[in-house]
Amino acid sequence: MLIHVNGKALEVSSATLAALLQELDFEENSVATALNQTFVRKTERAETGLKEGDAVEILSPRQGG
Amino acid sequence: MTKDALTLYGVALSSRLLAGTAQYPSPAILADAVRASGSEVATVSLRRESGAARAGETFWALIRGLGVKVLPNTAGCRTVKEAVTTAQMAREIFGTPWIKLEVIGEDDTLQPDVFGLVEAASILTRDGFQVFPYTTEDLVVAEKLLGAGCEVLMPWGAPIGSGRGLNNPYALRALRAHFPEIPLIIDAGLGAPSHAAAAMEMGYDAVLLNTAIARAGDPVGMARAFSLAVEAGRLAFLSDPMQPRDMAAPSTPVMGRAFTGVARA
Numbered sequence: 641m642l643i644h645v646n647g648k649a650l651e652v653s654s655a656t657l658a659a660l661l662q663e664l665d666f667e668e669n670s671v672a673t674a675l676n677q678t679f680v681r682k683t684e685r686a687e688t689g690l691k692e693g694d695a696v697e698i699l700s701p702r703q704g705g
Numbered sequence: 706m707t708k709d710a711l712t713l714y715g716v717a718l719s720s721r722l723l724a725g726t727a728q729y730p731s732p733a734i735l736a737d738a739v740r741a742s743g744s745e746v747a748t749v750s751l752r753r754e755s756g757a758a759r760a761g762e763t764f765w766a767l768i769r770g771l772g773v774k775v776l777p778n779t780a781g782c783r784t785v786k787e788a789v790t791t792a793q794m795a796r797e798i799f800g801t802p803w804i805k806l807e808v809i810g811e812d813d814t815l816q817p818d819v820f821g822l823v824e825a826a827s828i829l830t831r832d833g834f835q836v837f838p839y840t841t842e843d844l845v846v847a848e849k850l851l852g853a854g855c856e857v858l859m860p861w862g863a864p865i866g867s868g869r870g871l872n873n874p875y876a877l878r879a880l881r882a883h884f885p886e887i888p889l890i891i892d893a894g895l896g897a898p899s900h901a902a903a904a905m906e907m908g909y910d911a912v913l914l915n916t917a918i919a920r921a922g923d924p925v926g927m928a929r930a931f932s933l934a935v936e937a938g939r940l941a942f943l944s945d946p947m948q949p950r951d952m953a954a955p956s957t958p959v960m961g962r963a964f965t966g967v968a969r970a
Contacts, residue, residue, distance in 0.1 A: 646753040646755075647753070664756040665756035666754065666756045667762065670761055670762045670798075671754055671761070672751060672794035672797050672798040673794070674790050674794060677786055677787065677790055678790060679790050679793035679797075681797065697794075698753065699752060699754060699791075699794055699798075700751065700752070700754035700759075700760070700761025700762070700798070701749055701750075701751065701761045701762075701765040701768070701798060701799065702749065702760070702764060703725075703729070703749065703750065703764065704725065704726060704727055704748045704749045704750030704777070704778045705725035705726075705727045705728075705750075705866075705893075
């Protein structure tokens with residue numbers, strides 16, 4: 641299934657957002673997630689399904705002004 | 706806590722300088738500069754992470770080690786939807802309802818899109834956020850932000866990163882006079898400690914700055930300089946500065962001056 645992760649097209653096998661984080665080697669407690677520009681809570685990732693063409697954002701803390 | 710505390714959404718702070726954490730030459734200099742600034746609040750952001758790099762964890766550990774309150778931003782967001790989603794993500798990862806709300810409307814000046822700003826502020830305050838809106842000096846926008854539930858306003862001094870100081874002192878004075886009870890923080894555009902002192906002398910409650918410290922040749926020295934300037938400006942404001950006048954007025958007593966009443970040779 642082809643989806644976009646942080647702006648890059650990726651072929652992935654995960655059916656849910658929680659599985660995607662594992663597949664891509666993210667630490668689940670250190671990132672915040674959004675699917676198609678809508679926030680997905682950490683507790684909702686396991687039941688958040690992915691489909692072809694979805695856009696996932698996986699963000700973490702950075703320097704800011 | 707000093708008697709002259711700054712209270713933001715119920716949190717009392719001794720320091721009236723809020724520090725950004727970006728653009729420092731190294732993480733060690735960032736940490737030293739934030740400490741030297743005396744700031745109790747540091748701004749942070751969220752950016753795309755790569756699975757293997759885990760840069761966010763390292764940075765977040767550094768900030769937690771400073772023992773400051775964090776003020777996450779929505780920097781770079783250009784729509785209400787982007788800003789609201791980023792704020793929600795920030796609340797989860799940083800564990801704070803505080804959000805520095807930026808909705809950028811124009812690339813050259815990074816000027817706030819004030820229409821989107823008011824709309825996003827309204828959505829976020831209804832959702833339990835405590836919003837610090839990055840806005841302009843416009844009085845009507847300020848009224849609408851307060852109506853949307855904001856309890857703090859952060860007007861720009863000048864465009865972000867420009868270092869120009871207070872571009873529109875007349876309007877900033879008007880804003881201060883119009884909202885005497887609302888915490889007002891000058892956010893962005895300050896370049897020199899004298900700019901920060903001027904803002905504080907004008908009665909602003911605090912300043913938020915990043916580039917002027919981070920891009921100085923010696924960020925730690927400049928952080929200290931800004932801290933002193935903010936303190937000096939605040940003390941000056943509380944001490945009721947004299948009003949300027951057009952004509953000279955002698956400071957040394959005129960009475961008893963020698964050579965008076967004597968015909969000059």
